[in-house]
Amino acid sequence: MGKSKWCEKIVQIKEIEKLLEDYDVEIDSPDGWVQVDQFVDKGFWEGFEVVCDGKIVICNENHLFETKDGWKFAKFLTNSDTILTNSGEYKGIEVKKTNKLHHIVDIQVDHPNHRYYTNGLSSHNTNVGKSIFLSDCAANWLIKGYNVLYITLEMEEKDGIARRVDANLMDLTMEELAEVSIEMFNKKAERIRKMTTGRFWIKELPESSTTALNIETIITDILSKQKVKIDILVLDYLNLVGSYRIKDHSNSYIYLTKVSEEVRALAKKYNVPCLSAVQFNRKNGEDNSDPDFGDIGDSHGISKTTDLLLGLSLPEELQNLGQILVTLMKSRYGNKKLKRFLLGLEVDKMKFYDVEQFAQNDIMKEDTKVIVANQSNKINNRKVKDNSKLAEVNF
Helix, strand or coil: CCCCCCCCCCCCHHHHHHHCCCCCCEECCCCCCEEEEEEEEEEEEEEEEEEECCEEEEECCCCEEEECCEEEEHHHCCCCCEEEECCCCEEEEEEEEEEEEEEEEEEEEECCCCEEEECCEEEECCCCHHHHHHHHHHHHHHHCCCCEEEEECCHHHHHHHHHHHHHHHHCCCHHHHHHCCHHHHHHHHHHHHHHCCCCEEEEECCCCCCCHHHHHHHHHHHHHHHCCCCCEEEEECHHHCCCCCCCCCCCHHHHHHHHHHHHHHHHHHCCCCEEEEECECCCCHHHCCCCCHHHECCCHHHHHHCCEEEEEECCHHHHCCCEEEEEEEEECCCCCCCCEEEEEEEHHHCEEEECCHHHCCCCCCCCCCCCCCCCCCCECCCCCCCCCCEEEEEC
16 A cells, blocks of 8 residues: 655635545544535635734534633634634633625535634634533433433434543543543543443434434344333434435425424333433524524424424523523423523533522513623532433524
8 A cells, every 4th residue: 555645725715615525534633634624615605804923714603613711602702812822822812793694615624623723823623512412411321320322313423422421421521531541541431330330322313314213223122132112202303304204305394393203102112211312593592691582594384293302592691601402492391480490501521510609690580681690610400301302402
């Protein structure tokens, strides 16, 4: 086998889609050269222009930049922020809306820190929020002793899911996890094994062509060969599942309604709760402090089928506090008095955490429009309810 030949050149992100067809592609990052796994076409969005160190990045509101105060979405950047540059220094910025639509494209990279330089500015992989929530739930259920099956329909994400769960359980940042010694890793892994009797499987399946029948095959295979019953199914994520009853995708309402019905039927058949996620639409997005069914992307049929619907949103007031607002949008289970509450979020450690009650006092009032929250101490008292239904999280 001959030696690989590498060619270093500056290209626009939109050119990477074509390059990936024929070449291995790496991109510069604060962690050195990292492998590009996937090209992502996000469609048309209102743009944000970020100028730093004489360079310009046009992005959408949800593009993450590495600032001196941690990762921030473009929509929450201010001119007082500084961003990590390829010089190794944090430098001042100017940010503004462009007030016009731009065709936004992005990439994903294969590295535990999920970051790379976009025109010299440190950026984060696309699609960060939903999978953090799903992997955090999976990690906590595992510690509780439940057998968790995690289905990822984004093929390149299998190793990423495992690293997120490891970082979460070991209480390490993604950067610390990448640098931890083998001895320390094994020591922490052994401690986790002693804490739980639960089992954890991560299965990667192709998007769109995977149906509830394919997932059922995995469940029955684990049951028959390993004699283990699945307690929790995590599906990352619902919009990427296909229907085995209809093939016509032209009507997203009908198609995704069928998909959600099929997944719910599977969960009911095996008496296993299923947690999945869908995206908010682009009009209101994840910064809406009072989301409703009209904010859900792709199909209202999903929200009609689910038994429990939570909306996770990130208003500007909570961004710097490391907190997220959770809204109860639908519940078929008893008490519905708790309409809204807060969760803490540590992106670097891929985990959510509970906040103290005093931080919840204002946000839990139904008529509260302005969010007043305080960063609080972390507590871990999560509980799992075996409801054998389909749960859905919007982020």
